[in-house]
Amino acid sequence: MIRLFDRAPDYVRRFERYVPSRPDPELMRQYGVSHLYRLNNNENALGPPPAAREAIAAFAPGRAALYPSGDAYDLRQALAARFGKSPEQFLAGNGSCEVISAIIRAFCGPGDAIVTADKTFAVYEWVAKFSGIEARLVPLVRQALDPDAMLAAVTENAKIVFVCNPNNPTGSWWDKAALERFLVRLGGRALVVLDEAYREFLDDPDFPDSMKIMERHDNLLVFRTFSKMYGLAGLRVGYLCGSEEAVDMVRRTHIAYSVNALGQVAAAAALENDADHIAATRAMVEDAGRFLRGVFDAMGLEHLGGAGNFIMVRTPVSDTLLYRRLMMKGVMARTMTGFRYPNWIRVSLAREEAMEAFASALRGALDVP
Amino acid sequence: MPGELSVLMEIPKDAAFACPAANVAQTLAERSGFDRRESYRFQLTVEEFILCLIGVIQEGDGLRVILTGKRHLLRAAFAFRAAELSLGGLNSAVRDVVRSAGEPPRDLGLLLAAASADRYNLEHQGGDRFRIVAEVDRRYPEPPPVHAPQNLQPPYRIVRHPDAARLTQAAALAVNAYPAWQSPGCFQTPEKFADLADAGEIACVLALDAAEQTAGLLTWSPCSDQALYFSGPFLFTSGTDRDDVARLLLDGFLEAVAREPHAIVLSVRATADLLPGYFEPLGFLQSCAGTVCEQRPVVFRHLREDAGMAAWCSPRIEDFLRRSYAGLAMTRDILPVEEPGGAARRESLLGATLDRWRDLAELRPFLDGQDMAANLTAHVKAIREKGINTILYYMDLSRPWDAALAGDLIRSGFSPKLVLPYGGQSDMVVWQHDQTV
Known part of the structure; x- marks a missing residue:
């Protein structure tokens, strides 16, 4: 019944x-x-950029019969070379949305919460809600994420703060000083996940260099995507970067083989001469x-x-x-x-x-x- | 008193269990703080429904009964499987017809069960599975007089979860300031409104002025899986501040429901303080009292992008439907249905909700049957005899058998007034009975 x-x-x-x-x-x-x-x-x-187009055109149809690299090995090598990091600090996903899910699964359990803005990319809130995790939503102030209010929302059970930087849909962003102040005042009480899906559209020296900042703050994770600037939305490739320890934790809850072979090849090529x-x-x-x-x-x-x-x-x-x-x-x-x-x-x-x-x-x- | 009590029973196909189940209902009502009269009605509802449904369910099956006591009501939900369902007795408005026709005792029991409850609803859950939900309301005291706040001053702000005293005051203010038809029925007894809000069955945004005085209110609650029904905005300010408070309430409302699982919000009782641009007009419903008739606007808006869909349509209303969709800039695949050549079931079943407060009766078809036209006519007659003028009928275009009833409706004096996108499982046509018929 x-x-x-x-x-x-x-x-x-x-x-x-x-x-x-x-x-x-x-x-x-x-x-x-x-x-x-x-x-x-x-x-x-x-x-997509020219190198990615060439990689897609050169992809032999017969390769579709073979499983892709289960952990996007070559793409992680390319990302490591691009950002001067270890390949172990990268995790590729089927778009950044898959990586958001993996992060929440890795760090949140029953009774936990995430903190994010009320008017921002919806997927953090959605994944939290359909996973039984509280989504604590902080109102924007003057169309921008409010660092003070977000800090105040981080109580003991708040495990992750999602910061969309630049924010979708307002286009506002935290500069270097704002992010640094936030991280210092947070004092490692929660993980900070920076969603930099639109980072490549900015050419401003005040925009935070998150790849450098994470070297001082091991609770900082950054994800980016090949769907926006790199024009590969149809192939669904996103990636996460953080300390080896943090990425190892996320990898445990991440489904291997989720990024298709063509996507891996095209994404790695997109980084060349871009x-x-x-x-x-x-x-x-x-x-x-x-x-x-x-x-x-x-x-x-x-x-x-x-x-x-x-x-x-x-x-x-x-x-x-x-x-x-x-x-x-x-x-x-x-x-x-x-x-x-x-x-x-x-x-x-x-x-x-x-x-x-x-x-x-x-x-x-x-x-x- | 606890916030909510619930009892679950799996009852075998044996009438001997009806009486013990009724005793459980009585205990639940008492423990939930209901008085003797309501407790007795609930007991009777549970006992009679069980006795009737025992005769309907299949051999070897049981009846799943969930009894719930909330602050504002008692609810009994009966889930069962039935291959041949005949629930003609639930057509509460045609009780005299049932009696004179000498229907079997099973229907009289259903009639008694339906009459004991304040409302009931039958859901067809697919295949041979059904669920009946019957509710008995708490009686609330008459509200004390309330005084309008004075000299309201900006800045205004909204609150999502006001306390019970504030809710009670705001509902009473709304009743004083606006015509009865624009308020939810629970505003008549504002304490009930506060209890409904506490139980999560109605939600609201409330506006406060700089001195924390109540400046406005807007309420909403689900009216289907896909639709939220709102009332308001109710404004207690004056002058130019009214638009500011209305905007705060409307933005607060839409932001609150934007990521909830509903596709549309709608109202047939929005106040004149609704700001332009927030909602789409769908048309008007007519309301007459005596010789005075007025046109009441119906408004709606999507919360998401319209994905388009198919709609079943009788040729009798195809022009009306196409015109309505064109006016809404809405794309639909119109699928034709013919009038029923002969329904398999003898008895149709209509659900009727009567609201004397707003002079409104609403009819929904639960089951098709050979007697649908007669059943509609009987309902209309009974409703008119109760002094209710506005009679609406809701046709869900996701169900071909429902869409095919257009001819029966026209013959019974109804006309299609407007299309409510996503008002049911899919779009819904709202029909109104012509008051001159």
């Missing part, structure tokens, strides 16, 4: 599954459009940001953006309605209600053609000439 539903733990029953968007052809059919600009996931419109690709991407993002800020200003719309290849704009209608209206014009943006920014949308900063299409669709959707 016991229903399957009732067999799941309460914290799983209460959790709502994530519903990803449908494939482009299906969306185009639904909305009756012949082209779709995807500006919802902050992908890099320039695609300066031109990074410079070109930053230039595209800067141009797009300047263009959209002008559009929003002309329409009298409040906007918010900083580091990263995205910008948020406050809309005079509900974001979920605007999403549908934009879709009917072949443009996909991200609604921000789920980020606790009702009536805001987030738009990826991409090539000129896509930005102009978005601007035109926005004017049409809001009935602005």
